[in-house]
Amino acid sequence: MKKYLLLLLYLSVVSGCYNSGGRSWMIPLSIDPSDLEYTPSQAESFEMRRNQVIDSLNGATVVLRSWDSESRNRHQFRPNNYFYYLTGHTGSGTYALLDDDPDLRFVLSGPSRNIRARIYDGNQLSAEELKLRYRPREVLSRSRIMQLVDSLLQTGSPIYMDRSDRLFEQELRDRAGADYELDIRHIGDLVDEMRVFKAPWEVERMQKAADITAMSLTRVMKECEPAKYEFEIEAVIEGCYLEYGSQMPGFNSIVGSGPNSTTLHYEPNDRLMEDGDLLLMDIGAEYGYYTADISRTIPVNGKFTKEQGEIYQLVLEAQKAAIELMVPGNLLTDAGEAVKRVINNGLHEMGLVTDPESPWQVTFYTIHGTSHFLGLDVHDVGQYHGRILEPGMVITIEPGIYFRENALDQAQEMFQRDADSTEIAEFVKEIAPIYEQYMNIGVRIEDDILVTKSGNLNLSRYAPKEMDDIEQLMR
Numbered sequence: 001m002k003k004y005l006l007l008l009l010y011l012s013v014v015s016g017c018y019n020s021g022g023r024s025w026m027i028p029l030s031i032d033p034s035d036l037e038y039t040p041s042q043a044e045s046f047e048m049r050r051n052q053v054i055d056s057l058n059g060a061t062v063v064l065r066s067w068d069s070e071s072r073n074r075h076q077f078r079p080n081n082y083f084y085y086l087t088g089h090t091g092s093g094t095y096a097l098l099d100d101d102p103d104l105r106f107v108l109s110g111p112s113r114n115i116r117a118r119i120y121d122g123n124q125l126s127a128e129e130l131k132l133r134y135r136p137r138e139v140l141s142r143s144r145i146m147q148l149v150d151s152l153l154q155t156g157s158p159i160y161m162d163r164s165d166r167l168f169e170q171e172l173r174d175r176a177g178a179d180y181e182l183d184i185r186h187i188g189d190l191v192d193e194m195r196v197f198k199a200p201w202e203v204e205r206m207q208k209a210a211d212i213t214a215m216s217l218t219r220v221m222k223e224c225e226p227a228k229y230e231f232e233i234e235a236v237i238e239g240c241y242l243e244y245g246s247q248m249p250g251f252n253s254i255v256g257s258g259p260n261s262t263t264l265h266y267e268p269n270d271r272l273m274e275d276g277d278l279l280l281m282d283i284g285a286e287y288g289y290y291t292a293d294i295s296r297t298i299p300v301n302g303k304f305t306k307e308q309g310e311i312y313q314l315v316l317e318a319q320k321a322a323i324e325l326m327v328p329g330n331l332l333t334d335a336g337e338a339v340k341r342v343i344n345n346g347l348h349e350m351g352l353v354t355d356p357e358s359p360w361q362v363t364f365y366t367i368h369g370t371s372h373f374l375g376l377d378v379h380d381v382g383q384y385h386g387r388i389l390e391p392g393m394v395i396t397i398e399p400g401i402y403f404r405e406n407a408l409d410q411a412q413e414m415f416q417r418d419a420d421s422t423e424i425a426e427f428v429k430e431i432a433p434i435y436e437q438y439m440n441i442g443v444r445i446e447d448d449i450l451v452t453k454s455g456n457l458n459l460s461r462y463a464p465k466e467m468d469d470i471e472q473l474m475r
Contacts, residue, residue, distance in 0.1 A: 025218045025473065027462045029211045033245040035204065036288050038088065038133065045199050046088040047135055053086065053190050054100050060158035062098035062187060063149055063172070066091060068165035076247065081376040082162045082187050084289055085195060089134050091124060095145045096136075108136040109145040150175055158183040160190060192381035196373060197392035202290060203450060206374070206394060207459050209246065209287035210448050213294045214463035216240035217281065221464065221473040226275040226300055230255045233279065234269045241285040250291025251378045254282035257300060261442030262402040264368060273300045278308055280442050284378060293378050293396050294460045295446030302474035304467055307438050310350070311401050312467060315443045318342035318399045322370060326395065326449045326456040332387040336370035339399040347401075351434045354427055360418040361427060364411065365401045372396055374448055391453045398446030403438040 053062060064083045077092045087096050087108070095109040111117065111124035127139040140148075152159065153176040163169055163186040176182050198206065216237040223236055234255045241249065256266040257273040261280035273279060277300040284292040297312060299305070304312060321342050322335035344362040347353040353361045373380035374394045389395075404410075408428050415424055448459040464470055 025214075025462065025464055025469075027211055027215050027218070029208070029215055029244060031244055035208065036245075039201070042088060042201055043133070043135060045201065046086065049191075049194060050086055050098060050106055052194065054098050054105060056190060057098070057100045057160075059100065060160055060185070061152050062086075062096075062160045062190075063152070064096045064098075064162060064187065065165070065168055066094040066096075068162065068168065078248070078289065080162060080165065081289075082191060085191060085376065087134060089130075090289075092121075093142075095142060095149075097145065097148060103137075104148075105137045106135070107138045107140060107145065107148070108134060109142045110139045112142070146175075153180060153182065156180065156183065158185055160185045160187045162187050188381055193383065195375055195380060196382040197390070198375065198394055198450075202375070203394070203459075205288040205290040206292065206448065206450075209250070209285045209290055209292040210294065210459040211462060212241055212244045212246050212285040212287060213283060213292040214460060215244065216283065216285070217294065217296050217463045218473060220279075220281065221298055221470060224273075224279060224298060224300055224302075224474065226273055226277075228273055230257055230260070230269040230271050230273060230279075233273075233281070237281070237283055244285075246285035246287050248286050250284040250286035250293065254280070256280045256442070259405055259440045261297065262404040262440060263442075264400075264402075275301050276305065277301075278441060278443065280444055282444060282446065289376055291374065291376075291378050292448055292460065293374055293398075293446060294448065294463050295398055295400075295444040296463055296465060296470075297443045297445065298470050298474065303471060308441055308443075309467060311403075311438060311441050311443050312445075314343060314346040315399050315401055315445050316465065316467075317346070319397055319445050319447070322397045322399065323447065323449060323456065323458065326389060326397065326451055328389055328391055328451060328453065330389050332371060332384060332389060332395065335397055339370045339397075340366070343399065343401060352431050352438075354430050358419070360415045364407065364414070365403070366399065367402060368398075368400065370397060370399055389451050391451055393451045394459070395449050395451070396446055397449055398444060400442070400444035402442045403435060403440060404442075405439060408432060408435060 066079045066083045068080050079090050083096060097104060097107040108130055110127040110130060130139050161184060169184060173182060219240055220233055220236050234253050237253055238249060252267050254266055255269045256263055257271055257279045258277040260266045260271055261278045278297055279300050280297045282295040284294060299308060318339045321338040325334045325338055340362055343366060344353060344356055347365060348356045355361060373382045374396055411424050411428050412421060445465055450457045450459055464473060
């Protein structure tokens with residue numbers, strides 16, 4: 001009987017991995033949003049961040065608000081990143097003050113209690129509930145908060161704020177008046193390096209964001225076919241986000257087919273896909289304010305051509321070489337150097353690079369960098385120069401090769417500072433016949449890598465990227 005049960009279990013696992021229509025993909029993903037509940041450990045995390053900032057203020061004050069001009073640009077309200085990072089508060093229309101004055105420390109504004117606000121916005125946490133949940137020293141009315149701000153403006157002491165919120169900065173200058181010279185500083189100077197290192201609960205949210213994005217990509221692989229529009233693919237992607245509790249994309253979805261696969265930040269997503277096209281998707285679900293950023297490139301008809309496969313495999317080999325170097329102690333730039341080395345050697349063997357010692361020739365195909373930090377922003381904050389990798393960092397690895405239609409005509413303009421016109425002209429003339437065979441092929445493969453104590457973890461590991469896996473899923 002025991003053997004029989006084990007056999008049934010084995011068959012259920014196998015049938016979950018393979019079926020007559022091609023390979024399915026096992027992603028451990030739950031719709032349950034209970035992992036977004038605000039926990040005591042998160043409250044401790046936010047409090048530790050605030051204390052670290054307050055201890056470095058030296059008489060300055062932090063003034064933040066929960067919204068700015070970007071707060072409603074993706075379907076619904078989303079709190080400002082710096083405000084959320086230091087408070088954990090997700091409500092709209094809220095101010096926060098941080099000060100090393102023992103009587104202030106951390107102050108929040110409470111919600112408006114007038115009848116219109118209650119009708120339009122529903123019930124919000126009371127001052128007592130806010131104090132219990134977010135641990136401010138005081139919860140004050142908005143008018144009282146602004147009175148405190150006015151008094152601070154007149155002292156001339158430094159004020160830290162989110163300087164990307166230009167409207168609020170101008171409001172503070174207007175409130176101070178022309179007679180006061182304000183010392184306004186960017187809160188990122190105190191916080192950005194803190195944001196580079198992710199707490200365990202932040203990693204959990206980023207993992208789920210990556211899992212949701214991976215699920216959307218596997219669905220696309222099963223549903224993609226010629227004669228569909230790019231926006232139909234975008235609908236599959238973002239519909240999957242909503243199904244699993246992602247309230248919005250972390251950034252505008254890039255869904256580019258054919259020639260659009262070679263445009264780095266293509267966004268119209270309105271082309272009718274054709275048989276023989278590649279489809280490049282650079283997408284990311286946001287979950288609990290943390291975003292994924294995953295790129296996959298697939299053949300619209302389910303089968304890579306010879307030329308598409310050659311470029312795809314080269315990009316994949318470059319990415320794997322880079323990911324191997326994402327371990328503590330290495331430089332962040334080591335991954336980028338590995339990408340350049342692999343791609344340069346591969347393109348030289350194909351006759352698409354004439355001088356393997358020429359740095360600009362490989363840039364002609366790759367165009368963009370290999371890595372960026374990831375977190376509350378898709379291009380998250382943090383210092384890159386001379387950066388040594390440490391546990392807790394989450395960094396993308398995204399090599400790409402692009403054969404743009406007009407690239408040969410643009411080569412002189414692109415590299416006039418890197419080489420003389422004769423050298424560029426000779427390069428274009430020599431590669432042109434080969435380049436023509438790869439025209440409109442754009443391949444980008446991107447994963448989200450968490451640096452760990454012992455190496456790294458690919459958060460986007462459930463998004464298929466081997467050519468055989470993609471083609472099996474698309475059968």
